[in-house]
Amino acid sequence: MNNRTNEGVQPGPDGAETSSAAADPDRVQNPRYARFIADLLGVIAYGELSGFERLSSDARFSPTLADRAGIGRLAVQEFAHFELVSSHLAARGIDVEQAMAPFVASVDAFHERTRPADWFESLMKAYVIDAMSGDFYRALADRLDTETRGLIGRIDADDDTALLGRLLKEALADDPRLASRLALWGRRLVGEALTQAQRIGIEREFLGGLLFADTADPAAHTTALFAQLTRNHSRRMSALGLTA
Amino acid sequence: MNNRTNEGVQPGPDGAETSSAAADPDRVQNPRYARFIADLLGVIAYGELSGFERLSSDARFSPTLADRAGIGRLAVQEFAHFELVSSHLAARGIDVEQAMAPFVASVDAFHERTRPADWFESLMKAYVIDAMSGDFYRALADRLDTETRGLIGRIDADDDTALLGRLLKEALADDPRLASRLALWGRRLVGEALTQAQRIGIEREFLGGLLFADTADPAAHTTALFAQLTRNHSRRMSALGLTA
Numbered sequence: 332m333n334n335r336t337n338e339g340v341q342p343g344p345d346g347a348e349t350s351s352a353a354a355d356p357d358r359v360q361n362p363r364y365a366r367f368i369a370d371l372l373g374v375i376a377y378g379e380l381s382g383f384e385r386l387s388s389d390a391r392f393s394p395t396l397a398d399r400a401g402i403g404r405l406a407v408q409e410f411a412h413f414e415l416v417s418s419h420l421a422a423r424g425i426d427v428e429q430a431m432a433p434f435v436a437s438v439d440a441f442h443e444r445t446r447p448a449d450w451f452e453s454l455m456k457a458y459v460i461d462a463m464s465g466d467f468y469r470a471l472a473d474r475l476d477t478e479t480r481g482l483i484g485r486i487d488a489d490d491d492t493a494l495l496g497r498l499l500k501e502a503l504a505d506d507p508r509l510a511s512r513l514a515l516w517g518r519r520l521v522g523e524a525l526t527q528a529q530r531i532g533i534e535r536e537f538l539g540g541l542l543f544a545d546t547a548d549p550a551a552h553t554t555a556l557f558a559q560l561t562r563n564h565s566r567r568m569s570a571l572g573l574t575a
Numbered sequence: 576m577n578n579r580t581n582e583g584v585q586p587g588p589d590g591a592e593t594s595s596a597a598a599d600p601d602r603v604q605n606p607r608y609a610r611f612i613a614d615l616l617g618v619i620a621y622g623e624l625s626g627f628e629r630l631s632s633d634a635r636f637s638p639t640l641a642d643r644a645g646i647g648r649l650a651v652q653e654f655a656h657f658e659l660v661s662s663h664l665a666a667r668g669i670d671v672e673q674a675m676a677p678f679v680a681s682v683d684a685f686h687e688r689t690r691p692a693d694w695f696e697s698l699m700k701a702y703v704i705d706a707m708s709g710d711f712y713r714a715l716a717d718r719l720d721t722e723t724r725g726l727i728g729r730i731d732a733d734d735d736t737a738l739l740g741r742l743l744k745e746a747l748a749d750d751p752r753l754a755s756r757l758a759l760w761g762r763r764l765v766g767e768a769l770t771q772a773q774r775i776g777i778e779r780e781f782l783g784g785l786l787f788a789d790t791a792d793p794a795a796h797t798t799a800l801f802a803q804l805t806r807n808h809s810r811r812m813s814a815l816g817l818t819a
Contacts, residue, residue: 387627387632387650388628388635390628396624396671396679400624400661406631413647417644428639
């Protein structure tokens, strides 16, 4: 990636036009907030686009044709989320490719370091990412303008987590020896996800610098959020009968 | 694949119910026709499902994020076709997984023998398959009942071929050395496609035995159809400036 794309999306001089569609004029007209939103939606868009590609190619290793179709359907839903976010950005005069560019390296690194070895690891990966993204979205919700909150809500409403959790439970019931392997895999997924999230946070002043800029201690908030995401993950692993 | 699935879909004893949705009662109530339709839609469904998986995983190698999104969109359209065919089969009391099963080996063999080495080969593969499928659908059209013809028409109406042809033309204009490589690749794709089509035709009495059963010389018809597909392919390659 060259320096130009790494600089990412800056709010343009046409700040008024950019914010015109939103219901929270004060927040939306703040250029730091506008950049935060471009970053947030950029990383979500690239997460969905790359998630779509990875999940749909993993679908091929599903044990049955019905599972292949089921996983394909989830992948298609991720592409639909990518399209939703693209339209939302376009309505604010932001090009989705430009918004995604700064996050390509981190998200790709996450995927390269977490290539599923089989169908079960692929299911678990989709489950962990999906559930953690949901937690993250809900943690952000009250800091977003109405329109962006609505968008994130629509993405979060597609309840893939339930289907993936059910498939994992069935797989674990069929082969209890899977449990230790998937528990280890789950820990690796969360570790890599948080590593890349921190990298993004540092490079883009993403969470600490922007999201919690109005709080007394942004660093503590970030730490608390990460701890919360990890706790929720542990709870979900336990629900599957796995040691997190 | 075991013998049971290889036997594929037989029209059930409830032939009347199976045909009730169609407008051509004579044809649809014929058990040979019912089996032909289950086979035809089974191979189309599996072609779309596996095409979706292959194309969306190839999308990752697109040169730009915009191309990745564009190819992703085509892949999603293939999945939508799979869903359309599934519903059509379900409405006739046929399970899509059962209908696809006999064709998994041949279609997978085609994909394994035609793994694109890069983005250009991937584009060309999608283009050739898409265009040949369209030709094939149009050649069948007047032998199908109204409902099935409508379904095939909807699938064929999504004009991916135009977009893919345009992307290929751009790529060839940017790098004329591509031409000989892609011409060779195009020949290989058609060769493998016709090989697998013949294999399916022999195993399933697919084209010769069923489709042209009402003509004087079914074998000659099959040969003529294959010759027509090859001619159309040559014409398209020439339009791209390639030697077919």
